[in-house]
Amino acid sequence: MDLPQHIAIIMDGNGRWSKDRAKPRHFGHKAGLETLKTIIEVAAKRGVGYLTVFAFGIENWLRPTDEVNYLMGLFLTALRRDIGRLHQNGIRVQFIGNKQQVHADLSIPMEEAESLTQHNTKMTLIVAFNYSGRWDLQQACQHLAQKVAANELTPAEITDSIISQHLSTAAWPDPDLFIRTSGEQRLSNFLLWQLSYAELYFTNKHWPDFDETELDKAIAFYASRERRFGKISEQIGSEDA
Numbered sequence: 001m002d003l004p005q006h007i008a009i010i011m012d013g014n015g016r017w018s019k020d021r022a023k024p025r026h027f028g029h030k031a032g033l034e035t036l037k038t039i040i041e042v043a044a045k046r047g048v049g050y051l052t053v054f055a056f057g058i059e060n061w062l063r064p065t066d067e068v069n070y071l072m073g074l075f076l077t078a079l080r081r082d083i084g085r086l087h088q089n090g091i092r093v094q095f096i097g098n099k100q101q102v103h104a105d106l107s108i109p110m111e112e113a114e115s116l117t118q119h120n121t122k123m124t125l126i127v128a129f130n131y132s133g134r135w136d137l138q139q140a141c142q143h144l145a146q147k148v149a150a151n152e153l154t155p156a157e158i159t160d161s162i163i164s165q166h167l168s169t170a171a172w173p174d175p176d177l178f179i180r181t182s183g184e185q186r187l188s189n190f191l192l193w194q195l196s197y198a199e200l201y202f203t204n205k206h207w208p209d210f211d212e213t214e215l216d217k218a219i220a221f222y223a224s225r226e227r228r229f230g231k232i233s234e235q236i237g238s239e240d241a
């Protein structure tokens with residue numbers, strides 16, 4: 001079966017999952033963290049090379065303060081409590097997002113997690129935290145403009161691949177499969193450039209209910225797709241493809 005090398009997930013629906021159970025929203029976030037730990041292990045077991053998850057978007061600062069504080073606390077707990085196990089399992093952990101605006105209480109353990117796991121090769125887990133796709137394009141444009149101003153680059157040299165190399169995801173291939181749980185069919189400012197050719201998979205399952213079986217369904221959906229990248233079906237798999 002054709003396995004996606006890189007899966008990107010918008011883990012959505014923690015709030016609605018809580019509401020269905022007449023529980024406060026943080027209950028769903030806590031359950032969602034457990035789901036994430038399961039999905040990381042299953043993805044690694046299946047042989048996925050890269051797993052990118054949207055943990056906290058720049059726009060999510062607009063949520064009520066108590067929810068934001070809970071999410072920050074949960075993130076810190078996960079950094080302290082769960083990184084050791086990821087490390088033991090050979091997972092490399094990397095963060096993307098605007099790190100300059102992240103408080104040192106979080107940015108220090110984030111850096112520690114990256115350096116602890118830097119030589120692991122089983123799978124790379126990329127956590128998008130304080131991330132947005134437009135922010136990523138903005139910071140890439142700023143770096144490119146600085147290089148042009150310093151005469152290190154000409155405007156004509158700004159190609160598709162040069163732009164990719166200035167995004168926060170420069171080190172990794174673009175996602176092959178995008179998953180969003182909980183029924184919403186939008187990108188919510190996630191990996192805008194990088195998802196250009198990803199296969200898009202949506203499920204009504206809320207994130208806390210997403211599990212090994214659900215991930216396998218998404219992987220099977222991916223395997224059933226023909227990726228043409230602009231070509232026609234007859235060219236795929238033939239010599240001139």
Ligand code: IPE
Nearest residue numbers: 011012013014015016017055
């Ligand atoms: C996603 O679940 C989790 C984060 C944004 C961290 P939501 O909190 O968006 O859940 P819904 O969309 O309100 O159900």
Ligand code: IPE
Nearest residue numbers: 010011012054055056057188
């Ligand atoms: C996107 O989900 C962000 C994360 C999952 C971290 P949201 O639930 O915040 O997205 P919108 O606001 O419904 O588009």
Ligand code: MG
Nearest residue numbers: 012013014015
């Ligand atoms: Mg949501």
